Amino acid sequence: RTRLKTMILGRNLYCFQVIDSTNAHLLGLARDGAPEGTVVLSEFQTAGRGRKERRWFSSKGKNLLLSILLRPELEIEYAQKITLASAIILANTIDQYLKNKNLPPVDIRFKWPNDLLVNNRKLSGILAESILQDKKIVALVLGVGINLNEMPEERDPAIRDLAVSLKELTGADIDREDFLCLFLENFEKDYERFERTLYRQVIDEWKQRCNQFGQKVLLETPFGEQEAIVRDINDSGFLVYEDMAGKLHALVTGEIISGHK
Numbered sequence: 475r476t477r478l479k480t481m482i483l484g485r486n487l488y489c490f491q492v493i494d495s496t497n498a499h500l501l502g503l504a505r506d507g508a509p510e511g512t513v514v515l516s517e518f519q520t521a522g523r524g525r526k527e528r529r530w531f532s533s534k535g536k537n538l539l540l541s542i543l544l545r546p547e548l549e550i551e552y553a554q555k556i557t558l559a560s561a562i563i564l565a566n567t568i569d570q571y572l573k574n575k576n577l578p579p580v581d582i583r584f585k586w587p588n589d590l591l592v593n594n595r596k597l598s599g600i601l602a603e604s605i606l607q608d609k610k611i612v613a614l615v616l617g618v619g620i621n622l623n624e625m626p627e628e629r630d631p632a633i634r635d636l637a638v639s640l641k642e643l644t645g646a647d648i649d650r651e652d653f654l655c656l657f658l659e660n661f662e663k664d665y666e667r668f669e670r671t672l673y674r675q676v677i678d679e680w681k682q683r684c685n686q687f688g689q690k691v692l693l694e695t696p697f698g699e700q701e702a703i704v705r706d707i708n709d710s711g712f713l714v715y716e717d718m719a720g721k722l723h724a725l726v727t728g729e730i731i732s733g734h735k
């Protein structure tokens with residue numbers, strides 16, 4: 475806490491050994507009026523949440539599990555872009571951390587909407603949950619799970635080959651406290667920059683780390699699964715895809731199930 479060089483982010487910090495879900499807990503605090511920048515950390519979650527009602531598994535004390543409370547005072551249209559922005563900040567932090575420690579770089583790729591992948595395996599997942607009122611965002615809780623030191627044998631068998639950790643990729647122990655401080659400091663700086671520029675640069679910066687454009691994939695849409703070609707991310711941060719008849723659509727919620735070239 476003393477090493478953290480932020481003004482707002484993490485100044486109000488809750489640390490748990492065990493909790494159900496840092497997101498669930500922070501949403502509760504947000505409803506009770508917790509200030510912007512409140513952070514909840516836990517060493518373990520008994521009911522870690524993923525997107526689409528999935529679970530998030532992470533063995534005790536190995537990785538980072540945290541949630542950040544934002545109160546952006548923007549219309550709901552911005553929620554998606556704020557979420558994409560957090561993936562950018564996290565990926566930049568990983569690059570910077572590895573560089574600072576003289577470790578080999580890793581090639582982080584984004585999978586829409588906000589998975590961080592290395593060699594198609596998941597390094598981190600982000601879950602944004604919001605409280606809305608009159609078309610405005612009253613609170614946005616960004617939940618981040620980052621696989622730092624977990625090794626395959628320690629991982630839940632269900633995700634053993636689907637996930638990957640920074641230690642596995644670099645062979646080095648990752649200093650979780652250093653990583654967290656760097657992430658929160660970068661987050662504070664970049665969040666301010668993105669907000670000041672009304673998230674105009676987010677889409678371009680996000681696209682630079684996505685190599686799914688032009689790929690044929692299986693998509694989960696509100697109308698069921700369908701084959702599609704990923705074409706773009708539009709100005710709102712939605713996925714633009716081409717269906718098999720050559721027609722373009724924008725996907726607001728849903729996801730890319732699999733990619734095959």
Ligand code: BTN
Pocket residue numbers: 494495496497498519521522523524525526528530539540541589598599600601617618619
């Ligand atoms: C996903 O990839 O589906 C998103 C995963 C988000 C997991 C993190 S771990 C910390 C925070 N608390 C939760 O319950 N979930 C998020």
